Amino acid sequence: MAAPLVEVSDQPNAEAERILGDGLAAFNEAVTGYNDRRLLTVLIRDPVTQEILGGITGKTTLGMAFLDLFHLPEALRGSGLGSQLLHAFEDEARRRGCANAVLYTLSFQAPGFYEKHGWVRFGEVPCEPEGSSRVFLSKRL
Numbered sequence: 001m002a003a004p005l006v007e008v009s010d011q012p013n014a015e016a017e018r019i020l021g022d023g024l025a026a027f028n029e030a031v032t033g034y035n036d037r038r039l040l041t042v043l044i045r046d047p048v049t050q051e052i053l054g055g056i057t058g059k060t061t062l063g064m065a066f067l068d069l070f071h072l073p074e075a076l077r078g079s080g081l082g083s084q085l086l087h088a089f090e091d092e093a094r095r096r097g098c099a100n101a102v103l104y105t106l107s108f109q110a111p112g113f114y115e116k117h118g119w120v121r122f123g124e125v126p127c128e129p130e131g132s133s134r135v136f137l138s139k140r141l
Contacts, residue, residue, distance in 0.1 A: 021037070025037055028061075028062065032062065036060070036061060036062065036096070036097075037059060037060070037061040037062075038059060038060050038061070038096065039057070039058075039059050040056075040057075040058045040059055040060050040065065040089065040092055040093065040096075041055065041056065041057050041058075042055050042056045042085050042088045042089050042092070043055035043056075044072070044076070044081060044085065053072075053073060053076065054071050054072040054073055054076060054081075054085075055070075055071070055085060056069065056070045056085050056086070056088075056089045057069045058089065058103075060092075060093055060096045060098050063097060063098055063099050063100070064098055064099075064100050064101065064102065065089070065090070065093035065096075065098040065100070065101035065102075065141070066101070066102055066103070067089060067101060067102070067103035068103075070082075070085070070086075070103075070105075070110075072085075082113065083117065086114075086117055087117075089101075090139070090141055093141055094141045098141055099140065099141055100138060100139065100140055100141060101119075101138065101139045101141055102136070102137070102138045102139075103119070103136075103137055103138075104134050104135060104136045104137070105134075105135050105137070106127070106132060106133070106134060106135070107124075107132050107133045107134075107135055108132055111135045111137065114137050114139075115137070117139075118139055119137040119138065119139045120137060120138055120139065121135055121136065121137055122136050122137065122138050123135075123136035124136065
């Protein structure tokens with residue numbers, strides 16, 4: 001049998017996401033006895049056009065919530081919508097049985113916003129541009 005090929009890409013690949021996700025879920029289920037991995041999305045839509053204006057994407061699995069992406073357009077910042085979205089994310093994670101949540105942000109993005117909402121730094125790794133860092137935060141739900 002020929003050796004498997006290693007492929008590096010910067011293109012989205014839904015089939016790869018499905019295969020990797022299914023494989024990981026099967027492994028975790030074999031070890032834990034269950035598979036509770038689910039996407040968790042909290043969005044804001046334009047009331048007229050229904051266009052997505054911003055929101056949060058993440059997932060829940062094995063008692064943990066992972067906040068992956070959080071974006072609000074500049075015009076909506078400072079309105080309280082960010083706090084509302086974060087609370088909705090946390091509430092849904094609790095409803096799903098999650099006891100903890102984790103995320104990372106950049107030092108020039110929003111660590112203070114999360115800390116104001118009870119998230120706690122547990123790590124920081126320098127990154128580009130110089131003087132910046134990835135800030136890792138967690139919260140007991």
